[in-house]
Amino acid sequence: MQTKQQMKSKQTEEELMAAAVQVFGEKGYAAATIAEITERAGYAKGNFYRYWKSKDALFLDIMQARLHQHREERKARLDAAQDGESALEVLVDFLEAMIGDDEWPKIFLEFTVQGSGDPEVRDRLNTGIYRLSSDLFAEILSPYATDYEGLRKLGALVTALFEGYLIQRRIGSNVLSLRDLRRAILTLGRPLFNP
Incomplete structure (x- = not known):
């Protein structure tokens, strides 16, 4: 107590x-x-x-708390997933929830760009507690596919698409929609689950 x-x-x-x-x-x-x-x-x-010792340390704690909350929300859905495609859908839903908060993507992008210049922050940003890292992505989907390295690459591509979409949205480009992002991610993942 x-x-x-x-x-x-x-x-x-x-x-x-x-x-x-x-x-x-x-x-x-x-x-x-x-x-x-x-x-x-x-x-x-x-x-x-x-x-906290710095503003960066504070922000990393905020990121960790937000991602922990989102992970708790998706855990039951991942446990119920029957196949790789449905598990990937859960992960895409998670990314869409992150996008749904208008302020967070803006702050996240700015911090990521600024923090990438600091080796300690950069190392921390590449761990699974702060983002959907390639390794975490592969770990989550590994029960559904045997190509672990392919899953890691898919995770990196998903991150690139996600962060690229956030940038496009921030600059006011309306070329891509969330539906386009979802379709692209699921298309990239499908061959790993249905060889």
Whole structure:
């Protein structure tokens, strides 16, 4: 059982994270400051450093929490999947849910581009807890296909399509729809499940 202090500490952390998402959404990741985040949450700046060493560390925790929530939501559907195509459909639904939040894709893209210049952030971004990495993608779909390396490549292609779609959407291109993205991903995956 958590003590009152532990519960208050968790509440403070969650409030800082929620304020950060708001500030990032309004100002963009790069322009947002720790002072603005703490002010929005109603805390002194020193409280921020009780939880994170940097804005990047905060954002990675936000990413991890969001992805954990989405993964919990998709777990039952993945467990019920009868074949590779239906499991892939679940993963595409997961990506569409991420796209559905208008602010998140913008912040995610900006952070990914900016963070890729920092080797530590780049390494963390390539792990499965922060994104649908090629290895995680292959691991999820491996019960349905024997070509593990092919699944990894499919995961990389899906990520490229997903992030490319986000960029197209951010610049206002209406050439591709979510339906087009879904169809492309399922078409790419079909040969791995039906050799």
